[in-house]
Structure formats: structure tokens, C-alpha cells
Amino acid sequence: MPDNLTREVRLMAENGSPVPRTEPAPPGVPQQAVFDVSGVAVYYGDFRAVRDVSLDVRQHEITAFIGPSGCGKSTMLRCFNRMNDLIDTARVEGDISYHGVDLYDPAVNPVEVRRRIGMVFQKPNPFPKSIYDNVAYGPKVAGAKGNLDDVVEEALQGAALWDEVKDRLKESGMSLSGGQQQRLCIARAIATDPEVLLMDEPCSALDPIATGRIEDLMVEIKERYTIIIVTHNMQQAARVSDRTAFFTTEVNEESDRRTGLLVEYADTDKIFTTPDDERTENYVTGRFG
Amino acid sequence: MALTTPASLGGGIAAEQVRRQLTGNRSDVSGKAFQAILIAALATSIVILGVLVYDVAQTGSGTLTGRLGDFLQGSLRSQAEASGILQGLRGTFFIGVFTVVVAFPVGIASAIYLEEYARSTRLTRFIDVSIRNLAGVPSVVYGILGLAIFVKALGSFTGPDAQGRSVISAGLTLAILVLPIVIITSAEALRAVPAELREAAYGVGATTWEVTKHHVIPYAAPGILTGTVLALARALGEAAPLILVGAVTGFLSGGTGMSLDSLDERFTAMPIVITTWAGRPGADWEQATAAAIVVLLAVVLLANAIAILLRNRYEKKRG
Ligand SMILES: Nc1ncnc2c1ncn2[C@@H]1O[C@H](COP(=O)(O)OP(=O)(O)OP(=O)(O)O)[C@@H](O)[C@H]1O
Ligand SMILES: [Mg+2]
Numbered sequence: 001m002p003d004n005l006t007r008e009v010r011l012m013a014e015n016g017s018p019v020p021r022t023e024p025a026p027p028g029v030p031q032q033a034v035f036d037v038s039g040v041a042v043y044y045g046d047f048r049a050v051r052d053v054s055l056d057v058r059q060h061e062i063t064a065f066i067g068p069s070g071c072g073k074s075t076m077l078r079c080f081n082r083m084n085d086l087i088d089t090a091r092v093e094g095d096i097s098y099h100g101v102d103l104y105d106p107a108v109n110p111v112e113v114r115r116r117i118g119m120v121f122q123k124p125n126p127f128p129k130s131i132y133d134n135v136a137y138g139p140k141v142a143g144a145k146g147n148l149d150d151v152v153e154e155a156l157q158g159a160a161l162w163d164e165v166k167d168r169l170k171e172s173g174m175s176l177s178g179g180q181q182q183r184l185c186i187a188r189a190i191a192t193d194p195e196v197l198l199m200d201e202p203c204s205a206l207d208p209i210a211t212g213r214i215e216d217l218m219v220e221i222k223e224r225y226t227i228i229i230v231t232h233n234m235q236q237a238a239r240v241s242d243r244t245a246f247f248t249t250e251v252n253e254e255s256d257r258r259t260g261l262l263v264e265y266a267d268t269d270k271i272f273t274t275p276d277d278e279r280t281e282n283y284v285t286g287r288f289g
Numbered sequence: 290m291a292l293t294t295p296a297s298l299g300g301g302i303a304a305e306q307v308r309r310q311l312t313g314n315r316s317d318v319s320g321k322a323f324q325a326i327l328i329a330a331l332a333t334s335i336v337i338l339g340v341l342v343y344d345v346a347q348t349g350s351g352t353l354t355g356r357l358g359d360f361l362q363g364s365l366r367s368q369a370e371a372s373g374i375l376q377g378l379r380g381t382f383f384i385g386v387f388t389v390v391v392a393f394p395v396g397i398a399s400a401i402y403l404e405e406y407a408r409s410t411r412l413t414r415f416i417d418v419s420i421r422n423l424a425g426v427p428s429v430v431y432g433i434l435g436l437a438i439f440v441k442a443l444g445s446f447t448g449p450d451a452q453g454r455s456v457i458s459a460g461l462t463l464a465i466l467v468l469p470i471v472i473i474t475s476a477e478a479l480r481a482v483p484a485e486l487r488e489a490a491y492g493v494g495a496t497t498w499e500v501t502k503h504h505v506i507p508y509a510a511p512g513i514l515t516g517t518v519l520a521l522a523r524a525l526g527e528a529a530p531l532i533l534v535g536a537v538t539g540f541l542s543g544g545t546g547m548s549l550d551s552l553d554e555r556f557t558a559m560p561i562v563i564t565t566w567a568g569r570p571g572a573d574w575e576q577a578t579a580a581a582i583v584v585l586l587a588v589v590l591l592a593n594a595i596a597i598l599l600r601n602r603y604e605k606k607r608g
Pocket of ligand 1: 044049068070071072073074075087122258260
């Protein structure tokens with residue numbers, strides 16, 4: 001990675017200048033890495049939830065995390081925007097760097113991290129505020145002044161929700177259906193125009209049509225964003241992602257609890273057609289467990 | 290059963306069987322008994338409360354209907370028929386003000402710090418347990434604390450001409466008495482804020498202060514309000530610590546000033562008036578005591594009513 005970009009990121013963290021935008025590399029040339037993860041383990045108190053994760057997430061790509069329930073996909077995803085800081089018992093070991101900057105360096109401000117790395121959570125969690133305020137909140141705390149109507153409309157369009165809510169922007173976000181709430185959360189996340197979007201099963205509450213729209217959206221916006229998506233839907237991972245990480249769980253010797261680990265990380269085509277690891281093959285072909 | 294047999298039994302019979310299963314009343318004896326116990330417990334407390342209030346109102350009705358104006362505006366006297374509770378009301382009013390002005394902000398701020406800012410460490414857990422224990426300390430102990438600090442040590446500030454035995458000392462003492470209650474109930478209300486709400490706000494890059502101000506406090510406001518008003522009611526009803534900080538039990542000249550200058554004079558308060566009068570012999574005093582109790586109850590109910598109105602407003606906003 002070029003040194004100047006690293007310096008740029010460092011500077012940004014200090015004076016809050018906008019997210020750096022780079023063009024996607026031309027076909028054939030590998031994209032730059034946004035995240036470099038090496039030897040990461042995450043603990044909740046004494047319990048090691050996931051271990052031995054090493055991977056790099058490339059810019060302008062969609063990276064999918066798949067694996068059985070409880071293997072630490074959400075836990076791992078929440079490391080990328082320091083969301084695990086909010087859980088007192090959670091502890092991250094190993095290195096995660098963002099454009100070459102150690103994300104867990106004490107000098108890094110998690111608030112700045114989260115402005116650049118947006119998140120859509122597993123359970124829809126709109127604010128108990130109006131639809132408009134839900135979407136406008138991120139830009140507002142980031143310091144946006146004046147009329148945010150255009151920002152709100154664009155984000156809602158992007159999340160394929162605009163047509164359903166354009167006449168009721170003043171109504172509470174809580175009054176929407178589960179699937180609409182999830183799209184509202186997606187709109188809220190993209191309204192701040194982050195560089196990276198972390199999506200934890202964003203489509204689990206959506207019907208096939210809305211799911212299709214969100215998938216289209218992801219493919220459309222990867223020109224601009226880098227996306228990491230957790231999904232239980234194999235077809236979805238195969239359809240939208242460029243690269244796929246397969247996690248699984250193993251029983252601990254010390255305790256009965258299961259620790260998750262990264263089994264294989266490769267191009268999505270390879271994971272779904274000719275995986276190296278038998279466990280991956282069993283999982284993607286539905287022979288797991 | 291019905292699911293596996295309809296083909297062989299024919300539609301009508303299956304439907305009949307299903308109906309029987311669906312309408313059949315399995316007797317839930319223990320459930321019913323439990324419900325009866327709950328209702329009985331509730332009824333008991335309501336009846337006891339009702340009898341008490343009725344009895345007091347009955348006894349005090351003569352005074353309250355006969356000379357309400359004089360009673361509310363009169364001073365402490367040696368005859369029951371001439372006595373009034375203005376000095377007591379004034380003392381209780383300022384004690385309430387001190388609680389609201391001192392204990393509420395300090396208590397709510399402490400709770401916010403403990404819940405939203407401090408990480409859970411051994412020290413914060415120790416502080417948490419200590420506060421819980423403080424809430425259980427008998428109120429006389431707070432009275433002794435108030436006597437030592439506000440009356441003796443700080444007497445020249447709290448009441449230069451009253452040897453420190455002023456409503457300032459009393460108000461501060463009771464503010465400290467209810468502080469642990471305010472902290473605990475506020476912390477409880479903050480803990481009830483869903484983690485998802487905080488995550489949502491942190492997730493779009495809000496700072497801890499923004500998350501707290503925009504999301505956590507509005508969500509927790511109804512709960513905080515309920516807890517703080519309970520604490521206020523507690524402060525208004527305490528008598529023991531007031532005796533220790535020098536509330537006047539007999540004759541009091543003055544003690545009606547509503548200006549800030551008058552705060553360092555000697556004082557009395559409603560619970561003191563009530564306990565003193567209750568100790569005096571004769572039906573006249575009994576009536577006056579009952580009337581004073583009714584007034585104090587009305588004051589506390591008023592505070593509660595305001596709190597409920599405020600809470601409903603916040604809850605509506607919370608949506
Ligand atoms: N806040 C927490 N405190 C303690 N343990 C936790 C916490 N959150 C998750 N865990 C544990 O960490 C492990 C991984 O959980 P995680 O939520 O990351 O799994 P997941 O792969 O996202 O599963 P799913 O597909 O069901 O969402 C689980 O064993 C879970 O019990
Ligand atoms: Mg998960």
C-alpha cells in the first residue's frame with residue numbers, strides 16, 4: 001500500500017476531512033486492501049468466541065462471511081468498526097488495520113472510525129423517531145448543516161424504500177414493517193456516505209423482491225463503497241460477493257463452548273465450486289451437520 | 290391426532306373432533322389459585338390504604354372544612370384551635386426544592402456517568418454496591434451526618450444566626466439522604482434502554498454524549514422521572530433526620546419567609562409538625578394532626594400527579 005494514502009488516513013482521523021475516494025482498479029489488476037486482518041481472536045470475558053482470523057478485505061469488492069450460527073460472523077464484523085468496544089467484556093487480539101492504520105491503536109477515535117465504516121445490524125433497529133430523522137441523523141451528527149431533504153431522499157432511494165415512504169416521512173420509523181425497518185436502517189447507514197458498509201444479514205427479514213433490490217443496490221454501490229456482508233443465504237453470497245470467508249465452530253477442549261474459526265477465504269467462485277477444505281465443501285453443498 | 294385422521298374419518302367428524310379439542314377447558318387449578326392470591330394481596334393493600342385515608346380524612350374534616358384558610362396560613366400555637374401549618378408547609382416546600390435542585394441533577398448525572406461512560410471495572414462495581422447499601426442506611430444516620438457537617442462544621446454558612454439549624458441544612462441533609470435512591474432508580478432506567486438503540490446511534494458515528502443526549506436520556510426519561518419523584522416523596526415525608534438538624538418542634542417565631550434570605554433562619558417542616566402534634570393530648574390536637582396529614586398527603590399526591598403528566602408527555606415523544 002502506498003505510504004501517502006496511509007498518511008492521508010492518519011490526517012483524516014485528526015481533522016475529520018472527508019472519506020478518501022479512489023477509482024476501482026481496472027479489470028485484472030487486484031484492488032487495494034481496505035482491511036488487513038491477521039491472527040485475530042475475539043474474547044467475551046474468558047470465552048474465546050472466534051480465533052485465527054486472517055484475511056484482507058479489498059476495496060470496491062463485496063466480501064461475504066458465511067458459516068453456521070454462532071461461529072462468530074457478527075462478532076468478527078463488529079471488530080471492523082470498533083462496535084465491540086461497547087461490550088465491556090469484549091476484547092480483540094491480533095491486528096486489524098484499515099488502510100495501513102492499526103484500528104485498535106489507542107490514538108484512533110472510534111467515532112471517526114464509525115463515520116467511515118457504517119453498519120447495518122442483524123436486527124432492524126430504527127430510532128424511535130420519524131423516518132426522516134432516522135436517515136438525517138448520521139449526517140447531522142457528522143456536522144451537516146441546512147436542508148437534508150436531498151440526502152434523505154437519495155439514501156431512501158438507495159435502500160429501495162423511497163416509494164413506500166415518500167408520503168409519510170414524518171411518521172415514526174417504528175411504524176414500518178420489519179422489512180421496511182431494515183431498509184430504513186440501510187438508508188440510515190448509507191446517508192453518511194461511508195467508505196465501508198458492514199451488513200449483518202441485511203436481508204433476513206426481507207421478501208425476495210426487496211432482497212433482490214438490496215442485492216442490486218450492493219452491486220451498484222460497490223463502485224463507491226466496500227461491502228462486507230454476513231449472510232446465511234448461500235445463493236446470496238454466490239450472487240453478490242466477490243470473495244467469501246467461510247467460518248465454522250469447533251468444540252473447545254477447556255470448556256464445552258464452541259469457538260469459531262476461519263476455515264477458508266477465497267474467491268467466491270472457488271468457495272462454491274472447488275473449495276480446498278472439506279468442511280467448506282460440506283457446508284456450501286448443504287451437507288453440514 | 291386430528292391432523293392424521295381426517296381422511297379416514299371424513300370431514301364432518303374431523304371438524305367435530307377438532308372443535309372438541311379446541312373448546313375443551315383444561316382446568317388450570319394452580320393458575321387460578323395463583324391469580325386469586327394476587328388479587329387478594331392487591332385488595333388487602335388497597336383496603337388498608339383506603340381505611341387509613343378515610344380515617345384520617347374523617348378525623349381531620351372538622352378542621353379542614355371549618356377553618357381551612359386559617360389552618361393553612363396560621364403559625365404554630367399552643368392551642369390546637371388556633372394552630373396552623375404555614376411554617377411546616379414552607380419548610381417542606383424548601384426541602385422539596387433542595388431535593389429537586391441538588392439531589393436530582395447530581396444523582397442523574399452520577400447514574401449517567403456510571404451507566405454510559407464508566408467501563409465495568411472492579412472499582413465501578415464496588416461503587417455500585419456501595420450506593421445500593423447507602424440507600425438502605427437508616428435515615429437517622431443521615432441526620433447525624435447532617436448535624437456534623439451542615440449544622441456544626443458549616444454552620445456559619447448554613448445559618449449564622451441559627452447555629453446552623455436552618456432549612457438549608459435540612460434541605461441538604463435530605464438531598465443527600467435521597468441521592469442514592471435517585472442514582473439507583475436512574476441507573477435502572479438507563480439500563481433498561483435497549484442496547485440496539487445505543488448501537489444504532491454509535492453505528493452512524495455519534496459520540497457518547499450525542500448518543501446519551503439524543504437517544505438514551507429521552508428513552509429513559511419516564512423511568513428516571515418516576516424514580517426521582519418517589520425519592521422526592523421520601524424526602525418530604527422524613528422526620529427523624531430533621532429533628533437532628535434542629536427542626537423546631539415547639540413554638541417558632543418567623544419561619545414563613547419565602548425569600549432566599551430567609552433560608553438561613555430556624556425552620557420546621559410538615560412531618561415534624563405532625564409528629565409533634567400527634568404527641569399532644571386531646572381531641573383538638575388529634576383533629577389538627579389529621580388535617581395536617583391530609584395536607585401533606587395532598588402535597589405528595591400533587592408532586593406525583595405532575596410527574597405522571599410529565600412522564601406521559603415523554604412517553605408520547607418516545608413514540
Ligand atoms: N455480547 C456477548 N457476550 C458474550 N458472548 C457473546 C456475545 N455476543 C456473542 N457471543 C457469543 O459469541 C459467539 C459468536 O456469536 P456471533 O453473534 O458472532 O455468531 P454469529 O456467527 O453471528 O451467529 P448467527 O449466525 O446466529 O448470527 C456465540 O457463541 C455467542 O454466544
Ligand atoms: Mg450474527
